[in-house]
Amino acid sequence: MNQEHAHQLQVGIEAVKSREISNFYFVACGGSMATLTPAQYILDREIEIPSAVYSSNEFILRAPKALGPTSVVISCSHSGTTPETVQATEFARSKGALTISLTHLADSPLWNAAEYKLHYDWGTDARAEDNNYGILYRLIFGILDALQPHEKYARAIASVETGLHDAFERNKAMTLEAAKAFGSQFKREPLIYTMASGINYSHAYSFAICLLQEMQWIHSSAIHAGEYFHGPFEITDYDVPFIIIKGIGETRSMDDRAHDFCRKYSDKIVLIDAETFDMEGISADVRNYFANLIAGVVLRQYAQYLSEFRGHPLSVRRYMWKMEY
Amino acid sequence: MNQEHAHQLQVGIEAVKSREISNFYFVACGGSMATLTPAQYILDREIEIPSAVYSSNEFILRAPKALGPTSVVISCSHSGTTPETVQATEFARSKGALTISLTHLADSPLWNAAEYKLHYDWGTDARAEDNNYGILYRLIFGILDALQPHEKYARAIASVETGLHDAFERNKAMTLEAAKAFGSQFKREPLIYTMASGINYSHAYSFAICLLQEMQWIHSSAIHAGEYFHGPFEITDYDVPFIIIKGIGETRSMDDRAHDFCRKYSDKIVLIDAETFDMEGISADVRNYFANLIAGVVLRQYAQYLSEFRGHPLSVRRYMWKMEY
Known part of the structure; x- marks a missing residue:
């Protein structure tokens, strides 16, 4: 398990825990939007705080009125360069939202746009606990465990870390x-x-x-x-x-x-x-x-x-x- | 304009106004789900209270944790008999949600499942202000005007009533x-x-x-x-x-x-x-x-x-x- 990833996750989860949260938005395009969607499903079932998934441009142009300082916006782009997702993250940040981005490329435009940055591994050598879904699941169960502690969430994180690959x-x-x-x-x-x-x-x-x-x-x-x-x-x-x-x-x-x-x-x-x-x-x-x-x-x-x-x-x-x- | 419809709308909107509301759910299947969706878009842009659209069975089986006594669930079935939508409305009501259903058939199973019932006209003779979208738009702009009064919402309702057909x-x-x-x-x-x-x-x-x-x-x-x-x-x-x-x-x-x-x-x-x-x-x-x-x-x-x-x-x-x- 990559220790830098573990540290990035810890920092992001602590940030969510330290804020009053009224909603979660998952924002990305195409395959990356699909990647984020299971996390919204899990939140929908596990926590009363509402959450929603948007394609990045729809998010920017629709401009949900509930987006603001009590929002958490989680975005994802594999290359870190998808213009709509970079702009959506900047837009969310300009509204005061807490922004967390997942990308394979550190120092990419998305990486620099988000307040909290999560790198994931990719390729045939990558371990499942450090790839896109691995990082996402550790993030989402980590957030759940921070906001409403439950042994089930710790078991979910352990499942990612030791069983998924x-x-x-x-x-x-x-x-x-x-x-x-x-x-x-x-x-x-x-x-x-x-x-x-x-x-x-x-x-x-x-x-x-x-x-x-x-x-x-x-x-x-x-x-x-x-x-x-x-x-x-x-x-x-x-x-x-x-x-x-x-x-x-x-x-x-x-x-x-x-x-x-x-x-x-x-x-x-x-x-x-x-x-x-x-x-x-x-x-x-x-x-x-x-x-x-x-x-x-x-x-x-x-x-x-x-x-x-x-x-x-x-x-x-x-x-x-x-x-x- | 059908006066019974106007009365049904007034009663439903008053009920929403009298409750503390933390979320809106729009629940239906296929074409009826599509019919409700523009109303969710309007709420998303106009009000901070979160809203979401679900296909009826997904709503029941997913069972969003935020569904409860401060929820408003708006459902729709043209025939009033779509089993999934009738069950979803019963499910929402069992959770204490305020339920409002739109249907062309009064006294149908959906009509009887919902606490608040909105009939709409259908067919070649039906006026736009009394058909499915007409009733839905008068409902949604009526709710907006009740929760956060604004002349724009009154103009939207007038547009349905006098301009849409x-x-x-x-x-x-x-x-x-x-x-x-x-x-x-x-x-x-x-x-x-x-x-x-x-x-x-x-x-x-x-x-x-x-x-x-x-x-x-x-x-x-x-x-x-x-x-x-x-x-x-x-x-x-x-x-x-x-x-x-x-x-x-x-x-x-x-x-x-x-x-x-x-x-x-x-x-x-x-x-x-x-x-x-x-x-x-x-x-x-x-x-x-x-x-x-x-x-x-x-x-x-x-x-x-x-x-x-x-x-x-x-x-x-x-x-x-x-x-x-």
């Missing part, structure tokens, strides 16, 4: 063959829907917009499993592919219902079922908050093999970073 | 030929994206999930104009259709940016531009909150002609209301 590795190994089969079977699909609910929804969203639309140029849309029955389910047919994430815990019944219906009418269902995950090392009473992270790692491996079977590397872009926009 | 009619007439051209030109498209931001986003969402996916079996996804550049824009190509709603006011710059990029690489852009709307009769200082309602009416007419040119009536379903799900 190995859980990622074991579940990746367990789903390797399934990922290859997915890549082979779905390589010619021009459209693949994703579906999830609760804390897993943001993984359906990021898989749709980052992995499929952005990195594979495959049409997609993330469907909320509860919303599915109020419109989207009418496009279900034998040849329409769906990747369905089924979580564990409180929202699973929504996923079950959507999966039960969808598989009756589509022959192309890919099920990522959190009940099949090996969650050894993650405290039993917080597994509902951790299964989504494993689903994200499993899905990333699915995308990797889809990319290989399609001969379309995940790194290829036609617009992003190649022109002004 | 005619504005709908005039703008429908103005866009009739464009709607026919859309229907003719896009009738063979298997996929049509929608895009918007700010208060207009929920119209992009409902057009995607209700009009296109549900009623036309056309693949779709609502893309947030700010999120477009963080993934989805990579699927833009000359033959990929986008319906883009450009609003007026604070979030228009996001729509401009997305439209400017998208039209460079797609030859199939359908632009719904609120700046071209005739908003006579709507007070100038609240037009940013009303243009989305006109966009919704214009889009509905677009869907109607798409349906006619495709020979696929908007009323056809293969699953909805036809089986258990």
Whole structure:
């Protein structure tokens, strides 16, 4: 575990503890916004202080009236250079909010914009407790434990620090063959829907917009499993592919219902079922908050093999970073 | 104007005024959830009390910790029978929240579940001030005026009561030929994206999930104009259709940016531009909150002609209301 990260977290959490807090805002773009979203879900269930997620420009232009000196604004940009997120952090700070930013790049514009800075590791060598979700979860359970101490939060932090990395590795190994089969079977699909609910929804969203639309140029849309029955389910047919994430815990019944219906009418269902995950090392009473992270790692491996079977590397872009926009 | 509606609104607004309020929740499914969403946007900008939108089952199963006796829960179901929304309203009431429900059907399960009940008119004869959005806007601006009186809110209510209906009619007439051209030109498209931001986003969402996916079996996804550049824009190509709603006011710059990029690489852009709307009769200082309602009416007419040119009536379903799900 990186000691600098631990120190940065401690300083940020102390700052939150020292202030009167009336709301939390999670602000970022695209994949980084999706990364922050599970933290909002956890706060929503665990604490009475309200919280919300915004795409950075929507946050700046909408300018929520409750944003002010009693707000905590948590932002994230992998490169630390996403202009909208840098501006949103500056905007929040100008309103007196306590700002905390997560980024892989220290001394980046985002790093310099935020009052409290959290670096995370990245790449094949990075440990899970020090990567983006690891830092975020240690932050959010640390804030919860500071504001309303409970042993459960300490167990959640210990789960990140000692159990998450190995859980990622074991579940990746367990789903390797399934990922290859997915890549082979779905390589010619021009459209693949994703579906999830609760804390897993943001993984359906990021898989749709980052992995499929952005990195594979495959049409997609993330469907909320509860919303599915109020419109989207009418496009279900034998040849329409769906990747369905089924979580564990409180929202699973929504996923079950959507999966039960969808598989009756589509022959192309890919099920990522959190009940099949090996969650050894993650405290039993917080597994509902951790299964989504494993689903994200499993899905990333699915995308990797889809990319290989399609001969379309995940790194290829036609617009992003190649022109002004 | 229906006097019973006016009375129901008065009673509901008085109830909100008489309570200490710490948060607002807007709870419904699909098209009804989309209908409520502009009201959350207005509260977000106008008042410090936090508010959030949930799909009904997500609300029940997530069970936000802040839900309680100082909450106001506003729910909506057209038929008044949507089981998830009836249960969500009962759930909120069991937690002590003040519940207000909008429905077209008096004495329906939703009507009976809620403490305060708002009926709205529907159909070709219905006046805009008495339909779903008319009642919702009179409610939300009435609540704002009760909690923090301001002449702007009175002007907004007057705009609903005296200007909205005619504005709908005039703008429908103005866009009739464009709607026919859309229907003719896009009738063979298997996929049509929608895009918007700010208060207009929920119209992009409902057009995607209700009009296109549900009623036309056309693949779709609502893309947030700010999120477009963080993934989805990579699927833009000359033959990929986008319906883009450009609003007026604070979030228009996001729509401009997305439209400017998208039209460079797609030859199939359908632009719904609120700046071209005739908003006579709507007070100038609240037009940013009303243009989305006109966009919704214009889009509905677009869907109607798409349906006619495709020979696929908007009323056809293969699953909805036809089986258990």
